[in-house]
Amino acid sequence: MKLTLSQLRQGFAGAGYICDDSVVLTVYLALTLQKPLLIEGAPGVGKTEMGKVLARILNTTLIRLQCYEGLDETKALYEWNYQRQLLRIQMSKDTAGTELQEEELFSARYLLERPLLKAIQAEQTVVLLIDEVDKCDPEFEAFLFEVLSDFQVSIPELGTILARNIPVVVLTSNSERELSDGLKRRCLYLYLDFPSVEQETRIIMARVPGVGEHLAEKIARIISFLRRQDEIRKKPSIAETLDWARALLALKRDRLDGAVVADTLNLLLKTHHDQQLFHSRIGPEGINRALSHPHVEEGGCRCR
Amino acid sequence: MPLMSATPAAQLEARLAGFAARLRKAGLPLGTAELLDALRALQYVDVSQKSMVKTALKATLAKNKNHQALFERIFEDYFIPPEEHSLRAREEARRRHKLELRYEEAARSLQFKGETLRLSTEEMLLYTSLPEEQRRGLLNFVRQTNEGKNVGPQFRPLLETVVKGHLSYWRSRMERSEPGAGGSGAANFGGAGSGSGENRLRQMDIRLIRNDELPAAEALIYKLSQKLVRRLTRRRKASRRGPLDLRRSIRNNLHYGGSIFWLRHRRKRPPRQQLLLICDVSASMQRYSVFVLQFIYGLQAAVQNLESFSFSDNLEYLSPALQRQKGLESLLARVVNESGNWGGGTNLSAALQQLLGSYRHLLNRRTCVIIVSDTKTLALEPSLQALLRLKLLVKKILWLNPLPPQQWRLYRSVDKVRQLTEMWPCHTIADLEAVVAGRIMADANNCYPNIDQEGGAIL
Numbered sequence: 001m002k003l004t005l006s007q008l009r010q011g012f013a014g015a016g017y018i019c020d021d022s023v024v025l026t027v028y029l030a031l032t033l034q035k036p037l038l039i040e041g042a043p044g045v046g047k048t049e050m051g052k053v054l055a056r057i058l059n060t061t062l063i064r065l066q067c068y069e070g071l072d073e074t075k076a077l078y079e080w081n082y083q084r085q086l087l088r089i090q091m092s093k094d095t096a097g098t099e100l101q102e103e104e105l106f107s108a109r110y111l112l113e114r115p116l117l118k119a120i121q122a123e124q125t126v127v128l129l130i131d132e133v134d135k136c137d138p139e140f141e142a143f144l145f146e147v148l149s150d151f152q153v154s155i156p157e158l159g160t161i162l163a164r165n166i167p168v169v170v171l172t173s174n175s176e177r178e179l180s181d182g183l184k185r186r187c188l189y190l191y192l193d194f195p196s197v198e199q200e201t202r203i204i205m206a207r208v209p210g211v212g213e214h215l216a217e218k219i220a221r222i223i224s225f226l227r228r229q230d231e232i233r234k235k236p237s238i239a240e241t242l243d244w245a246r247a248l249l250a251l252k253r254d255r256l257d258g259a260v261v262a263d264t265l266n267l268l269l270k271t272h273h274d275q276q277l278f279h280s281r282i283g284p285e286g287i288n289r290a291l292s293h294p295h296v297e298e299g300g301c302r303c304r
Numbered sequence: 305m306p307l308m309s310a311t312p313a314a315q316l317e318a319r320l321a322g323f324a325a326r327l328r329k330a331g332l333p334l335g336t337a338e339l340l341d342a343l344r345a346l347q348y349v350d351v352s353q354k355s356m357v358k359t360a361l362k363a364t365l366a367k368n369k370n371h372q373a374l375f376e377r378i379f380e381d382y383f384i385p386p387e388e389h390s391l392r393a394r395e396e397a398r399r400r401h402k403l404e405l406r407y408e409e410a411a412r413s414l415q416f417k418g419e420t421l422r423l424s425t426e427e428m429l430l431y432t433s434l435p436e437e438q439r440r441g442l443l444n445f446v447r448q449t450n451e452g453k454n455v456g457p458q459f460r461p462l463l464e465t466v467v468k469g470h471l472s473y474w475r476s477r478m479e480r481s482e483p484g485a486g487g488s489g490a491a492n493f494g495g496a497g498s499g500s501g502e503n504r505l506r507q508m509d510i511r512l513i514r515n516d517e518l519p520a521a522e523a524l525i526y527k528l529s530q531k532l533v534r535r536l537t538r539r540r541k542a543s544r545r546g547p548l549d550l551r552r553s554i555r556n557n558l559h560y561g562g563s564i565f566w567l568r569h570r571r572k573r574p575p576r577q578q579l580l581l582i583c584d585v586s587a588s589m590q591r592y593s594v595f596v597l598q599f600i601y602g603l604q605a606a607v608q609n610l611e612s613f614s615f616s617d618n619l620e621y622l623s624p625a626l627q628r629q630k631g632l633e634s635l636l637a638r639v640v641n642e643s644g645n646w647g648g649g650t651n652l653s654a655a656l657q658q659l660l661g662s663y664r665h666l667l668n669r670r671t672c673v674i675i676v677s678d679t680k681t682l683a684l685e686p687s688l689q690a691l692l693r694l695k696l697l698v699k700k701i702l703w704l705n706p707l708p709p710q711q712w713r714l715y716r717s718v719d720k721v722r723q724l725t726e727m728w729p730c731h732t733i734a735d736l737e738a739v740v741a742g743r744i745m746a747d748a749n750n751c752y753p754n755i756d757q758e759g760g761a762i763l
Contacts, residue, residue, distance in 0.1 A: 022359040029345045029363055040369065086565055178368070185337050188345075189367040230520035233527075 003031065003057070011057035016206040017049065018199050023190065027054070030188045036148045036169035038133075038184060041192035044237015047172035050192075051129035054168060061122065063167075064129045065115040067136035073143060077153060079112045106157040116147055119167040127168045133183075134173040141183055148186045195238070197224045203238060208245045218256040218291060219245050225290045226268065231277050236268045243267055257291065258284025316351070317343065320361075323382050327365060330374050338365050354383065373503070406432040413443055414467065416450060416460050423464065427471050434474055442470055472514055506734040510595050510706065521733065522598055528737050529602025578670050579610045580698075582659070584677035586616035586650035592706045592730075596676045599736065611666050615655035617682075621663070652681040656690035660697075671698040676730065678707050679717040691724050704730040704739060 003011065005028045012024060027050070030037035039047040055062035065076055085105050092100040113121065119128040133141065147153055151163035171187060173179060195203060200220035204211055211219075219241065227235045236244075244267045253260055261268070262284045269275050320342060324334050345360040358379055366375035384392065410428040411420045423431075431439065449455060449463050505513065505521050513521050552568035583596045597614075612622040660667075667673075673694065681687050695701055703725040705718065712718045712727075721727065728739040 022355070022362075025349065025356060025359045026363040029348060029360060032348050033341065033344055035341065038367070082567060083565060086563060090563065175369070181333055184367040185335060187367075188341070188363040189372075190363060191369050191372055230523045233523060 008057065012053065015053045015056050017053045018202045018206060026188060026190045031168060034166050036171055036187040037190060038171045038173065038187035039190045039192055040173045040175050042194065042235065043174055044239055045192045045194055046238055047192055048129065048131055051127055051170040054170065055127040058127065058168065060124060061126045062129060063115050063119045063126050064131060067130065067132045069135060069137060071136045071140055075114060077114050077116045078155060079114065081110045081112050085110050117153060120151065120153060120161060120163040122165060122167065125165040125167060127170065130169065130171045132174060133171045134176045134179060138180065141180055145182055145186065194227055197221050200224065200241060204241065204245050207242050208249065210249055211245050215254055215256060221291065222261060222287060232269065232274050234271050234274055240268060258287035261287045316346065326378050326382055327375065330378055332366060332371050332374065334365060403429060414446055416463055417457065421464050421467060423468065427468060430471050430475055438474065442467065472512060506737065507732055509731055510592050510733065524733055525595060525598045526602050528740060529599055578668065578672065580666060580671050580673045582613045582615060582673065582675045584616065584650060585614045589678055589706065617651040617654060619655040619658040650681045651683060652677065653683040653686035653690050656687065656694060660690065660693060667697045669699050673698050673701045674704060675701065676704045678705060679715060679721045681717065684717050684720065688720055688724065695724055701725040703727040706730050
């Protein structure tokens, strides 16, 4: 399905994925040029969500390949159904008059399709989400080259399989390691940063029904303030912002100040180090100051 | 629908080629494939809109966060209307002329025994932008030192250190008083160094990082060390399959009456690389030592196969202390207060002899030794011999040198040590990051034995 730029923009807005125009344009170019889109950014900025939202906008299936150390072709591409092949051999031995050809054993019937092959063999254009590609081994990354550049895979027993429909490929990375130049060359690149206060306010309002604009804006400002503290190691993600907003609604807290933040800190800062740092260097007063003096907060007030 | 009819294609291609040349010069690895992608992308955007052109080019030409920051700067500089271009050139010439005048004024004022103090261009310019009273005070101090009794040339480094410290203090004050100031602030004329706070910290000499910037630097170091930790930790998921293990397959399928129903594969053994860090905490290295220790601490917190030592005139085994101590601050206090090493002289030879003697059991062909030192040591020749002996015992020696690479050729010791080890700069946090990401992590990846059979399970 071909989308225009404005249709894509409307699609993102309709799916509640709030982002700026440059993000939409980059996705549009990736779709138009039929190039994979490599998205990098801190954890929790909406990289994986982008793949899911695209599948919704394009009204198609999402096929997800979660990468991890040790992932190989048999988990990502295909594997022969060995047990079924064995049963077939046994059956042919037990049944007189049936002669089994080797080609039959290595046919599509005995092939277990894994996500990459599924995406290439799909009858319609699907979204292939290759999540956290930086976690896989460099050898597997090199293997991806063939799929991503030519949209084809080679299976020794069957030959080269060309994509029936070129899938929309979204790769995400948390930048745990630098990806190879070869992989990057085959992709368009998008770096997703944490949203601005204004954007995050809109995200909260779109995703958490019942939150008023005033509360949403305060939540976004506090989250933004916490993210700017260099010493905080695990910055709150958008998912944590939304969880916090939902929790505040459940607790019927329509006013937000430092004391409320301190009471619900477990939802925002999830390491002992970060929580200690909050109590020793920021505290409820620091939050109150940031809320009452947004210009000081923007300027980077660090601690009390 | 292509929208580039407003601009002749050839002109656009020429502009793009010029822009790509600028990006390449700045260090972006651009190939023909990227340029072709960029040209194709431009066919689908409205080229009369600068923001669209920028997004299209950024997505196709700049493929990591740092490169995108560089891209932004070069794009804004390159794609400007011709009239603005000449205006900017005139402004730039005027600005440069002013800076030259200011530099000359500073060079004339900040002298010791007739010679200009060795300060960076940034420091010289910072001096001229100080408040009048402060400038006069600093100048008086320099003059009084010049005129002091028994003040010989040996006082010059001390004077330079004091002046640098004073300027660093004022830079920090000026930055605080101008939050969010762009490139125009007095403290920001450094140009390439400006940008986000984290980026500036990454690029600056570790020695010059101020006390108030230490928490941010510590957080950055933590992030960096965690990157390394993730690569070194064992696989948490199923191991990658190796080739078919026929003997184990037959044995495990005996109860199926001879049919091999379940296949067994040989597996690669998880990497068991041994990292051994030796950190120089002698006087010449003191300022770097805190950072290196933080680095070591970040690794030690999550990796078991890591041994850490500090040395100056002898070797101290840090691993037990790192395992016991709850936090870095108490460790640093212990190292500084209790260790005889801190701030002493450097004797690499003695330290290595001790390593080869008392800690020989930690050295094997899987050990990657990382030495952090500026190579300035007593007894260079015996040190080199000990280094050679160490090299024969271990897989590899990586030497992280905090001296800027341009100074390496000035020291004979650096030259000699480089012949025996693989030397990398760690003058800045960015250097440290580069060597960790590019060399140490790559080393960890390449250390997998080719094919190892799963221990014990084989007939």
